[in-house]
Amino acid sequence: MTARRYTREQMAARVADDIAEGMSVNLGIGLPTLVANFLPRDREVLLHSENGILGMGPAPAPGEEDPELINAGKQAVTLLPGGCFFHHGDSFAMMRGGHLDICVLGAFQVSSTGDLANWHTGAPDAIPAVGGAMDLAIGARHVYVMMEHTTKGGESKIVERCTYPLTGVRCVQRIYTDLAVIDVAPQGLTVVEMIDGLSFEELVRLTAAPLQRAQG
Amino acid sequence: MGPEEPVIDKVVASLEAAVASICDGATLMIGGFGTAGMPVELIAALVAQGARALTIVSNNAGNGDTGVAALLKARRVRKIICSFPRQADSYVFDGLYRAKEIELELVPQGNLAARIQAAGAGFGAFYTPTGYGTQLAEGKETRQIAGRDYVLEYPIHADVALVKAHKADRWGNLIYRKTARNFGPIMATAARCTIAQVSEVVELGELDAEAVVTPGLFVHRVVRVASDIRASGVRT
Numbered sequence: 001m002t003a004r005r006y007t008r009e010q011m012a013a014r015v016a017d018d019i020a021e022g023m024s025v026n027l028g029i030g031l032p033t034l035v036a037n038f039l040p041r042d043r044e045v046l047l048h049s050e051n052g053i054l055g056m057g058p059a060p061a062p063g064e065e066d067p068e069l070i071n072a073g074k075q076a077v078t079l080l081p082g083g084c085f086f087h088h089g090d091s092f093a094m095m096r097g098g099h100l101d102i103c104v105l106g107a108f109q110v111s112s113t114g115d116l117a118n119w120h121t122g123a124p125d126a127i128p129a130v131g132g133a134m135d136l137a138i139g140a141r142h143v144y145v146m147m148e149h150t151t152k153g154g155e156s157k158i159v160e161r162c163t164y165p166l167t168g169v170r171c172v173q174r175i176y177t178d179l180a181v182i183d184v185a186p187q188g189l190t191v192v193e194m195i196d197g198l199s200f201e202e203l204v205r206l207t208a209a210p211l212q213r214a215q216g
Numbered sequence: 217m218g219p220e221e222p223v224i225d226k227v228v229a230s231l232e233a234a235v236a237s238i239c240d241g242a243t244l245m246i247g248g249f250g251t252a253g254m255p256v257e258l259i260a261a262l263v264a265q266g267a268r269a270l271t272i273v274s275n276n277a278g279n280g281d282t283g284v285a286a287l288l289k290a291r292r293v294r295k296i297i298c299s300f301p302r303q304a305d306s307y308v309f310d311g312l313y314r315a316k317e318i319e320l321e322l323v324p325q326g327n328l329a330a331r332i333q334a335a336g337a338g339f340g341a342f343y344t345p346t347g348y349g350t351q352l353a354e355g356k357e358t359r360q361i362a363g364r365d366y367v368l369e370y371p372i373h374a375d376v377a378l379v380k381a382h383k384a385d386r387w388g389n390l391i392y393r394k395t396a397r398n399f400g401p402i403m404a405t406a407a408r409c410t411i412a413q414v415s416e417v418v419e420l421g422e423l424d425a426e427a428v429v430t431p432g433l434f435v436h437r438v439v440r441v442a443s444d445i446r447a448s449g450v451r452t
Binding site for chain 2: 049069070079115135168
């Protein structure tokens with residue numbers, strides 16, 4: 001492959017491009033958290049944190065951390081003017097009730113039909129932990145996945161059928177990888193964009209599920 | 217009772233008095249998301265009190281050696297119902313789980329919250345879309361409603377809830393602080409006896425009635441824990 005894969009930062013910047021003024025957004029733990037760094041300061045976006053924040057701000061200055069003001073990853077954060085706190089019932093009602101515009105999640109695998117696997121490798125010695133992953137997967141109006149296209153071993157993370165335990169069924173609408181932006185459409189996985197220098201044929205070769213080009 | 221003595225006074229004098237009646241085999245809800253909102257001092261008093269064979273309902277399974285982890289380390293917990301046991305510093309739980317010395321019921325976080333709320337609100341069960349088609353819904357009743365698939369989930373009731381709030385009055389009205397609120401307000405509704413540790417007890421009328429988060433009806437005991445105790449990490 002001649003194309004240069006997107007860095008994590010480039011992926012985050014690409015996702016940030018699709019988050020419009022006025023949207024309420026939950027950024028999952030890990031890679032999706034980076035997206036916040038690429039939202040322009042003058043774009044008013046309400047960040048939701050599952051532990052009870054809407055209007056979450058960036059990390060505090062060193063020494064200003066408050067152990068009672070943390071995000072879902074249990075890192076110190078701040079509250080923007082206008083932001084508010086609420087209990088877990090309300091926080092998950094925001095998800096389950098479809099009140100959030102966008103949720104961006106990391107993933108182990110996404111299937112052709114938008115099934116998501118991101119909580120458990122299924123390894124027998126693993127201690128399972130699910131947190132809010134299943135609620136986020138079914139909750140937002142738009143569920144986006146952001147992940148490397150392939151594993152470190154080169155295996156496609158986009159698959160016809162997930163082999164890892166599922167987080168949600170038919171829940172993902174769009175996949176952002178370091179190679180492409182792919183919509184989960186009724187007619188199948190549809191490539192919306194590819195990184196510079198990558199051919200459709202190369203993308204197909206690196207993807208373990210059928211792809212089609214977007215029309216027009 | 218003389219005229220000077222308040223008729224309703226939920227404030228108890230000590231942590232020991234607050235947890236004295238917790239029985240062996242009790243189901244306990246414990247507030248907190250990680251360490252934010254974890255009623256560490258109440259839990260330490262419970263460890264000293266000695267109740268065992270407990271079932272714990274909490275988002276996590278303890279961090280380091282304090283809070284829920286202290287209860288686990290003292291071998292007082294038979295079963296834990298939580299959403300996210302595995303954390304960077306959950307070594308006490310990890311060891312017990314691998315040794316098969318603790319039972320785990322893993323519940324998606326929103327279902328955990330909803331099951332707690334259902335108990336508090338008196339529902340018999342509810343249908344949730346969360347978890348449908350996953351391992352965590354295996355064996356559960358499902359139903360399609362208006363074209364969407366749902367899983368039947370049941371409430372979680374508790375004998376006791378231990379929560380950490382910021383301020384209380386003697387009627388038990390509570391306000392919380394920042395993200396330490398998390399599970400506190402919903403757990404307070406779901407337990408027969410809710411015990412709140414607070415940083416400050418104020419006079420009736422001092423809490424803004426428009427901003428009370430947990431109405432005192434849901435709270436049975438209040439104990440003040442000086443914030444400097446927490447900061448120093450020392451309990452006497």
